[in-house]
Amino acid sequence: MSASFNMPEMESEEFVLWQALLEKQTGLWLPESRKAFLITALSRHMIEKGFTNYNELYLKLNTDSVSILDWASLTDSLTVNETCFYRETHSLNLVSSYCRNMALEKFQAAPDSPQHLQIWSVGCSTGEEVYTLAIEMDKLNLGLKDSCEKEIYFGVSGIDISYPALAVAREGIYAARQLDFVPTTTKNMYFNRLADEYFQIKDSIRQRCCFIQSNILELDAKLKQNYDVIYCQNVLIYFKQDRKQAVIEQLVERLKPGGLLVLGHGEVTSINSDVLTRVDNKHCLAYLRKDK
Numbered sequence: 001m002s003a004s005f006n007m008p009e010m011e012s013e014e015f016v017l018w019q020a021l022l023e024k025q026t027g028l029w030l031p032e033s034r035k036a037f038l039i040t041a042l043s044r045h046m047i048e049k050g051f052t053n054y055n056e057l058y059l060k061l062n063t064d065s066v067s068i069l070d071w072a073s074l075t076d077s078l079t080v081n082e083t084c085f086y087r088e089t090h091s092l093n094l095v096s097s098y099c100r101n102m103a104l105e106k107f108q109a110a111p112d113s114p115q116h117l118q119i120w121s122v123g124c125s126t127g128e129e130v131y132t133l134a135i136e137m138d139k140l141n142l143g144l145k146d147s148c149e150k151e152i153y154f155g156v157s158g159i160d161i162s163y164p165a166l167a168v169a170r171e172g173i174y175a176a177r178q179l180d181f182v183p184t185t186t187k188n189m190y191f192n193r194l195a196d197e198y199f200q201i202k203d204s205i206r207q208r209c210c211f212i213q214s215n216i217l218e219l220d221a222k223l224k225q226n227y228d229v230i231y232c233q234n235v236l237i238y239f240k241q242d243r244k245q246a247v248i249e250q251l252v253e254r255l256k257p258g259g260l261l262v263l264g265h266g267e268v269t270s271i272n273s274d275v276l277t278r279v280d281n282k283h284c285l286a287y288l289r290k291d292k
């Protein structure tokens with residue numbers, strides 16, 4: 001099949017089938033207005049795999065024998081990976097102050113034991129969010145060392161459904177323009193300048209971060225650990241309300257008692273949960289797990 005392959009029209013009934021299939025597999029809900037976007041993504045996939053009509057591909061993807069890689073390459077063309085360093089400053093400030101208070105509480109409760117904090121970035125895309133959180137935790141440690149000669153052992157895990165986004169995240173190399181929102185002192189402290197205006201996050205930060213491929217609709221044994229902070233920004237906006245609720249329930253299960261869940265503004269309209277209490281902060285949408 002040549003690259004000039006003309007995509008056939010997609011009937012409304014056909015679009016509805018695709019919409020439901022994608023929602024079931026990935027949580028992504030494509031409104032009718034994104035039909036052209038779906039057709040473009042499917043065309044790339046059909047050309048690559050040699051399919052000539054939507055139905056053929058639909059039937060293939062709707063069987064149990066379909067390979068994970070088939071889904072992965074299609075979802076990669078449909079997901080929005082847009083992200084940047086220091087994207088949500090109010091949410092980041094909230095995480096920093098929560099972690100500082102947690103660290104001080106832990107040091108007070110057990111002054112001689114090493115203390116740990118685990119943060120989870122859900123839908124981490126190409127890694128900027130994970131590294132921003134890790135940099136902020138490192139800065140917190142510098143402050144703790146100054147004020148009480150202690151530090152907290154922290155880790156930041158990122159998960160995403162997209163293999164290519166995670167490959168970029170693991171390398172931690174970014175073009176200079178991607179660091180536009182990184183303060184200069186932070187850039188100098190935490191990035192190594194490479195050739196051709198590229199920068200790589202320093203090993204001291206990379207070693208604190210790990211990246212896992214996973215679908216948040218199928219959180220499984222890969223994520224047994226529970227977290228002090230779960231940070232989920234600009235992911236659920238693409239999901240339907242009932243899915244959002246189901247995903248949030250899964251996230252809450254992985255939140256430690258007393259832990260902080262930070263969601264993006266507009267991520268959800270309402271949360272139905274007996275164990276969460278809203279954090280009083282007009283700039284962020286965040287909850288504490290009550291059962292401390």
Ligand SMILES: C[S@@+](CC[C@H](N)C(=O)[O-])C[C@H]1O[C@@H](n2cnc3c(N)ncnc32)[C@H](O)[C@@H]1O
Nearest residue numbers: 026079081083123125160161162215216233234
């Ligand atoms: C718009 S980006 C947000 C990145 C980052 N959280 C931020 O706010 O800058 C959304 C990310 O969610 C990921 N995503 C979408 N659906 C997902 C799913 N079902 N499981 C895991 N990740 C998913 C996408 O691959 C994408 O990288």
